Amino acid sequence: MLDETGRVGDGVTVFDDGIPALTNLDPVLLEALRQAATDAASDGVVFVLNSGWRSPEYQDQLLREAISEYGSLDEAARWVATAATSPHVSGDAVDIGHVDATAWLSEHGAEYGLCQIYDNEPWHYELRPEAIEHGCPATYADPTQDPRMQQ
Numbered sequence: 001m002l003d004e005t006g007r008v009g010d011g012v013t014v015f016d017d018g019i020p021a022l023t024n025l026d027p028v029l030l031e032a033l034r035q036a037a038t039d040a041a042s043d044g045v046v047f048v049l050n051s052g053w054r055s056p057e058y059q060d061q062l063l064r065e066a067i068s069e070y071g072s073l074d075e076a077a078r079w080v081a082t083a084a085t086s087p088h089v090s091g092d093a094v095d096i097g098h099v100d101a102t103a104w105l106s107e108h109g110a111e112y113g114l115c116q117i118y119d120n121e122p123w124h125y126e127l128r129p130e131a132i133e134h135g136c137p138a139t140y141a142d143p144t145q146d147p148r149m150q151q
């Protein structure tokens, strides 16, 4: 189903077409992701898309839900960014399931420039093109350690 907020239904993979959560991503990120997923498929691994691009409204809603779940903005910030700072809103991040896919990416992602950014979010991947030659940069413990979130 087409959802302009960037919500993703069950069972969506990175190969689905016409889904704003995918089509609004940085095209270079999407291409790297699909290339990795193609190679992972020969190992029997499927990349399920749990989240990709999000509209600012959807991101705000997720943050509100996280604040009520975690009890404070400070605690919620360890998991959910604001619409102004989230790399999902800018089209620069994907959340991939399931565990076999994130394990595959953890081992092979750097070859495609796909890097885990936060220790506490093994499903969250972003494009770091320099990783292809130099490996992924050091991870942050959680998003509150990320300088991009200090806005």
Ligand SMILES: [Zn+2]
Binding pocket: 051, 088, 093, 094, 095, 121, 123, 124, 125
């Ligand atoms: Zn994410």
